[in-house]
Amino acid sequence: MLIYSSLLTGTIDLTFKLIANSDVLTVLTSQTGTNYSVTVAALYMLMMVLVLDFVSFFIHMLQHRIPFLWEFHKVHHSAEVMHPLTNYREHPVDNIVYALTNGTTAGIFMGLSYALLGYLPSMPVLLGVPILIFMFNLLGYNLRHSHIWLRWPGKLAMVFGSPAHHQIHHSCHPDHIDKNFAFVFPIWDVLFKTYEVPQTNKDVHFGISRTKPNIYTSCMGLYLLPFKFAFKPVLRCLKPAPNKATDKKTGDSH
Numbered sequence: 581m582l583i584y585s586s587l588l589t590g591t592i593d594l595t596f597k598l599i600a601n602s603d604v605l606t607v608l609t610s611q612t613g614t615n616y617s618v619t620v621a622a623l624y625m626l627m628m629v630l631v632l633d634f635v636s637f638f639i640h641m642l643q644h645r646i647p648f649l650w651e652f653h654k655v656h657h658s659a660e661v662m663h664p665l666t667n668y669r670e671h672p673v674d675n676i677v678y679a680l681t682n683g684t685t686a687g688i689f690m691g692l693s694y695a696l697l698g699y700l701p702s703m704p705v706l707l708g709v710p711i712l713i714f715m716f717n718l719l720g721y722n723l724r725h726s727h728i729w730l731r732w733p734g735k736l737a738m739v740f741g742s743p744a745h746h747q748i749h750h751s752c753h754p755d756h757i758d759k760n761f762a763f764v765f766p767i768w769d770v771l772f773k774t775y776e777v778p779q780t781n782k783d784v785h786f787g788i789s790r791t792k793p794n795i796y797t798s799c800m801g802l803y804l805l806p807f808k809f810a811f812k813p814v815l816r817c818l819k820p821a822p823n824k825a826t827d828k829k830t831g832d833s834h
């Protein structure tokens with residue numbers, strides 16, 4: 581968590597300064613007004629949440645589809661009992677990937693907004709959290725890492741994230757694997773055809789596999805095993821090739 585927070589704020593700050601000080605974008609600044617309004621602040625918050633949510637969705641999808649990244653993300657999915665603290669059961673490499681990508685995205689968005697508006701709108705917050713995210717968490721999203729099955733009725737389940745949406749993502753039932761990568765808005769899953777939210781949780785089973793034993797059961801294992809598995813293919817490539825001369829002598833030609 582410490583790695584994530586400091587890397588995230590550092591990346592936002594650096595990217596924002598790079599963009600905001602850009603000579604190219606100052607041209608845009610001079611063409612816009614600087615009047616503060618609640619509408620602009622609300623729109624700014626909505627756009628920021630939408631953009632960051634899409635980037636998080638996309639990175640999450642890559643964490644499942646790129647074998648190297650999956651080895652580190654697997655730690656989060658190895659939880660077989662879900663509770664709100666499962667949110668923090670993440671490998672540091674996962675945290676670094678999220679912090680760098682979200683930080684860069686937020687920094688670019690803030691820099692572009694500053695260049696366009698001439699000022700940085702202050703996001704409406706409650707207890708330091710943007711109101712939109714605060715409301716979202718208040719409406720049950722904090723229970724996404726739990727066994728409490730809550731889903732929005734009908735098509736609303738495709739628009740707003742719910743505990744059910746994320747619990748399916750953690751299920752190892754064949755119908756649920758590699759589904760529901762989105763965080764706040766499942767609409768990204770609908771667009772990328774990875775959406776799956778059934779009416780009930782009768783097939784939900786948390787963890788990586790129902791048949792293989794869970795090997796991520798110790799603190800050292802959680803931290804070190806992902807490195808071993810992620811770099812295995814690289815080490816295999818670095819191994820010296822079999823001696824061809826010896827193969828010829830023994831008549832082994834394949």
Ligand SMILES: [Zn+2]
Pocket residue numbers: 640644653657749
């Ligand atoms: Zn995942």
